[in-house]
Amino acid sequence: MSAQGGAAIATFDALYDRSSDPWGTTTRWYERRKRSLLLAALDRERYGEVYEAGCGTGHISVCLADRCDVLLVSDASAGALAIAAERLADKANVTLERHVLPDDWPMRPFDLLVLSELLYFTDAAQCARIARHARASAGPSGTVVACDWRAPIEGLGHDGDAVHRHFEDELGLPRTFEYIDDDFVLTGWSADVRTAAIREGLR
Helix, strand or coil: CCCCCHHHHHHHHHHHHHCCCCCCCCCCHHHHHHHHHHHHHCCCCCEEEEEEECCCCCHHHHHHHCCEEEEEEEECCHHHHHHHHHHCCCCCCEEEEECCCCCCCCCCCCCEEEEECCHHHCCHHHHHHHHHHHHHHHCCCCEEEEEEECCCCCCCCCCHHHHHHHHHHHHCCCEEEEEECCCEEEEEEECCCCCHHHHCCCC
């Protein structure tokens, strides 16, 4: 999870001060299942450079680190990053940075960009800027993946469905995969629309 804006960041830091796993990412089957589905949906077994924004406590990061050469992970919450740093301490290919998006977006190319449980915490202007940054970073062959909670959230004016539609409109890339259930939506986009089967010569 991540947060954008000073008040929201302070709220998230307070959550992490009270608990090292405020979202139950270790204990809840919902979280473990969602993580497994996201990782299984990725169109390649291995990537070169990967950026995960909103890394939270680093549970997805650990898995991504084993599937790429270089992994940059970020979160707006210093508390989350401290916990993620402990989890990723033995991963030599990982760099952790504090990013408040969209202002701190790393302006460089990536083969995979993962935005998990982040976009619905942004407003329309922030979401649009993140989408444009992601489009530039993905280039002609990179994949952008977003995963967000679908139910309404108190204090936010949109849910996962709405924010994914807005993000997709601003991103301007073909949708290459999507998974939806009653709880969350998982979507991938890329200018390279080849499937895993096509890449491996199966069709």
